[in-house]
Amino acid sequence: MPTALEYLLLIPAIALPLLVGFLGSIGMKDVVSSKWYTELKKPTFQPPSWMFGVAWTILYILMGIASWFVLIAPPSILRTVALIWYIIQLALNALWSPLFFKWHKIVAANILIFCLILAVLQTGVLFLRISTPAGLLLVPYILWLIFASALNTKISLLNR
Helix, strand or coil, X not given: CCCHHHHHXXXXXXXXXXXXXXXXXXXXXXXXXXXXXXXXXXXXXXXXXXXXHHHHHHHHHHHHHHHHHHHCCCCCHHHHHHHHHHHHHHHHHHHHHHHHHHCCCHHHHHHXXXXXXXXXXXXXXXXXXXXXXXXXXXXXXXXXXXXXXXXXXXXXXXXX
């Protein structure tokens, strides 16, 4: 059973991925309504724009909770490595939006999202070895990234 101090760690654990998501999305509202983005051919399976904000908010909260389970685990090399991979995947996550939306690098964003999926899979495996709930909480994120990579790939193919 976590201590009161460990429960307090839940706040920054959830705040960190939310902050990363917020920083990665600064200025995105203007970009999403920009001529470049609105004129892109998009796949028929693309969800409405509002769904992305809802989905990502939920996923960032789940990521934070997953990281909290790892943070409160006993210190070990495995925990340190898992947290390093967690930070790596957060950094890759933060880079995707500017790469795609601001710099219009659709193919590079596609490559990045595949790297992100690999990083999250690695993080998930490590988290799972430390805490079953931590690993399982990353499953929706991985599934969403697979869907997002399909979107990115299809947009890339439609807009050669």
